[in-house]
Amino acid sequence: MTDEAGPFENFQTQVRTAAETLDLDEGVVDYLTTPQRVEEVNLTVELDDGTLETFEAYRSQFNDDRGPYKGGIRYHPRVSRDEVRALSGWMTYKCGAIDIPYGGAKGGISLDPGAYSEAEIERITRAYAAAIRPVIGVDQDIPGPDVNTGQREMNWLKDTYETLEGRTEPGVVTGKGLESGGSEGRTEATGRSISLTARETFRHLDRELSGATVAVQGYGNAGSVAAALLDDMGARLVAVSDSSGGVYNPEGFDARALKQFKRETGAVTGYPEASEELTGEELLTAEVDLLIPAALENAIDARIAESVAAEVIVEAANGPLTTGADEVLEPRDIVVIPDILANAGGVTVSYFEWVQNRQQFYWSKDRVVEELETHVVDAFEEMVRAKEEHNAATYREAMYIVAIQRVVEAMDEAGHWP
Numbered sequence: 001m002t003d004e005a006g007p008f009e010n011f012q013t014q015v016r017t018a019a020e021t022l023d024l025d026e027g028v029v030d031y032l033t034t035p036q037r038v039e040e041v042n043l044t045v046e047l048d049d050g051t052l053e054t055f056e057a058y059r060s061q062f063n064d065d066r067g068p069y070k071g072g073i074r075y076h077p078r079v080s081r082d083e084v085r086a087l088s089g090w091m092t093y094k095c096g097a098i099d100i101p102y103g104g105a106k107g108g109i110s111l112d113p114g115a116y117s118e119a120e121i122e123r124i125t126r127a128y129a130a131a132i133r134p135v136i137g138v139d140q141d142i143p144g145p146d147v148n149t150g151q152r153e154m155n156w157l158k159d160t161y162e163t164l165e166g167r168t169e170p171g172v173v174t175g176k177g178l179e180s181g182g183s184e185g186r187t188e189a190t191g192r193s194i195s196l197t198a199r200e201t202f203r204h205l206d207r208e209l210s211g212a213t214v215a216v217q218g219y220g221n222a223g224s225v226a227a228a229l230l231d232d233m234g235a236r237l238v239a240v241s242d243s244s245g246g247v248y249n250p251e252g253f254d255a256r257a258l259k260q261f262k263r264e265t266g267a268v269t270g271y272p273e274a275s276e277e278l279t280g281e282e283l284l285t286a287e288v289d290l291l292i293p294a295a296l297e298n299a300i301d302a303r304i305a306e307s308v309a310a311e312v313i314v315e316a317a318n319g320p321l322t323t324g325a326d327e328v329l330e331p332r333d334i335v336v337i338p339d340i341l342a343n344a345g346g347v348t349v350s351y352f353e354w355v356q357n358r359q360q361f362y363w364s365k366d367r368v369v370e371e372l373e374t375h376v377v378d379a380f381e382e383m384v385r386a387k388e389e390h391n392a393a394t395y396r397e398a399m400y401i402v403a404i405q406r407v408v409e410a411m412d413e414a415g416h417w418p
């Protein structure tokens with residue numbers, strides 16, 4: 001079992017498994033599983049008490065065959081070279097899967113944002129923007145939000161970049177606030193694609209989503225919006241967790257009220273509507289129809305996968321299942337819908353934002369929602385077709401086949417072919 005693997009090794013296995021079906025040369029597969037560049041910078045920043053602290057930070061540019069590098073910026077103590085390399089690889093195949101003209105990148109700063117004041121986070125963000133400025137650009141590499149970053153950080157990144165460049169360039173970063181060139185619908189976009197993917201999955205499996213029970217691990221941007229939209233579709237949110245622990249109620253939670261509680265108190269635990277509290281592992285193995293891991297990588301390994309009771313898993317986080325977990329779940333006939341499709345709504349609306357910035361013409365929320373739905377439904381159908389056509393063992397393999405074919409085609413058209 002390959003379960004001790006880190007995210008980058010898991011990512012490489014996912015690509016290699018699909019590449020086998022496509023019978024690609026080993027040299028091509030190496031290229032498809034290796035980042036083109038990883039920028040590592042050390043940010044020395046003055047804290048509020050006048051002392052200096054140095055933070056490790058990264059920007060991994062995986063592939064730009066289909067367009068500029070694209071991907072989020074993460075603030076978390078677990079951020080490492082291995083992690084950003086994996087996340088930038090997943091971005092590459094996500095943009096291929098959902099068919100937007102980007103390559104893949106990811107960046108991050110290794111820090112616990114909760115341990116710093118807002119002014120310190122601003123100085124750290126501006127130092128990061130200045131450090132990566134030489135390698136980003138509207139046609140080169142376009143950062144966006146990820147774990148523990150959002151409109152505030154994207155606005156600071158844009159402002160620093162524009163100040164240093166001496167011109168306005170809103171399309172250099174996406175996920176900005178509306179008055180800074182952001183798009184309607186970007187904040188909810190990741191949760192929206194997760195809920196649409198769940199809807200399409202249940203339809204495809206001929207199962208009722210209305211009344212289906214749902215557990216969500218991680219109640220941040222991705223998880224809480226997905227939960228609210230699934231609530232609107234009639235699903236029953238019975239279990240939710242965040243880094244504080246989990247809560248359960250067989251009658252179902254009001255997803256928006258629970259989000260409001262977390263906003264006010266900082267945690268889902270202690271929610272008065274809960275009939276019971278759960279550990280993180282109890283949530284992942286709860287008896288539900290649909291499990292949505294929406295926190296971090298490697299949440300479900302082979303051991304936990306043995307006890308997963310859900311019939312369908314829709315991956316909201318990037319890389320929440322290890323290769324070992326996949327190996328356990330597949331023979332158990334548990335349907336796993338991959339991250340590179342399910343959470344692709346975020347980067348898709350980032351693409352819409354970049355298009356709007358470049359055209360200086362802004363779309364209505366209805367248009368954003370409609371175009372996003374078209375991308376998600378089309379990609380879902382392509383995944384289902386590829387699974388059948390290539391007799392792929394899993395939906396993950398099928399989605400990678402579609403995405404890899406697009407990257408390889410671009411590589412071929414550019415003349416990079418051996």
Ligand SMILES: NC(=O)C1=CN([C@@H]2O[C@H](COP(=O)(O)OP(=O)(O)OC[C@H]3O[C@@H](n4cnc5c(N)ncnc54)[C@H](O)[C@@H]3O)[C@@H](O)[C@H]2O)C=CC1
Binds near residue numbers: 297
């Ligand atoms: N924000 C975005 O647009 C996108 C996010 N994603 C992915 O979705 C995942 C979540 O990202 P966001 O929601 O943006 O981050 P966030 O920072 O808004 O929320 C993360 C949530 O996960 C919880 N969490 C952390 N460790 C946990 C654990 N061990 N057990 C349970 N909960 C835990 C946190 O308490 C928090 O509620 C990440 O994998 C991210 O890469 C993917 C595509 C786009």
Ligand SMILES: O=C(O)CCC(=O)C(=O)O
Binds near residue numbers: 072146174
């Ligand atoms: O919108 C973006 O560029 C960030 C998206 C992202 O980081 C992701 O899909 O994991």
